[in-house]
Amino acid sequence: MASRGVVGIFLFSALPLLCLELRRGIPDLGVKDLILLCGRIFLLLALLTLIISVTTSWLNSFKSSQVYLKEEEEKNEKRQKLVRKKQQEAQGEKVSRYVENVLKPHQEMKLRKLEERFYQMTGETWKLSNGHKLGVLDLPEEPPETADEVVAVALRCPSGRVLKRRFFKSCSSQVLFHWMMKIGYHISLYSLSTSFPRRPLEVEEGWSLQDIGITMDTVLNVEEKDQSN
Template structure:
């Protein structure tokens, strides 16, 4: 379309020249003059054709270069995107390995140390040893405050907390150690003792709370056994 437009433009520009030559040659126009005029016209058309051909080929040569440039840019962007994706995948794998091999063990170690400190502060260090299995016994239902023969026992734990529970005096005295184990202190590592005067609480089979002297509200201490301290 562009080449046709250029041809038309040159033809229109050549038309005045042709008219001028014809006008000049009308008074004495002969065969020789017609031949010369035709030659000039064909020469002009040939020159115009050459110019149009060169111009068209030049335009056509520019278009592929621009197309190839755009295709090259797209290919370059595609390669860069693939490189970025591979780099991101590699960074993700490194981060995952770092979390799995470094951060996770560090966090587990910190949690373990915090757990050890917690149990040391609460006096429940036996929970850190795998050699003792905690068997939690079932306790009888706590009686109401208005029930007959009721006594309240308070346990002062190594952590400083104090727990209270009501019992019936006629219950087996073993229920005190069952309660101690229920709150997390194993009887193989801890013992019970009276507050004042301080003496170890001895529980024998078949003896009731009343038999071992628990007849009024009493405070007992949960103490770590001596063999544990060595």
């Protein structure tokens, strides 16, 4: 459509030239002159057509190159976005692996050390062990203060607290270790010792509290065993 419009414009501009030639050549116009005039006109039209064709082709190629460049820019932008997205995902995976494999274990180790230090200060290092199966530890019912043949026993724990309880003297001596484990100190990590003189408490199965020498109110110490042995 654009090329046809241009041809029309050139033809319209050529009409005055044609009229001028016809006006100047009317008195002596012959067949030869008419042929030459038509030849000039056709030559002019051919030249104009060539110019218009070349110009239109150049404009179309320019537009095509512009469209191609725009499409290439859009493709490059999409590729760059995809590359950035992949880089961000890879960076996120690296951060996740670092947190999971380095930072998290380091924090857990730090918390573990703080926990160990705390329980060492409170004397409750038994809480750091993997645990022991205690089973069911039944303690006999505590007798009243006015009952006969009763002895009061106090356990001085590593944390500093002191627990007291009454037992019949005829109770099995094993009840002392059951009591110690029931309050959280396992016999694999802790032992009982007398206060004065300070010596490990000797307990045998079948012995009563009276048999091991506990015949009056007594204070026993809960002591942590030496794990190096």
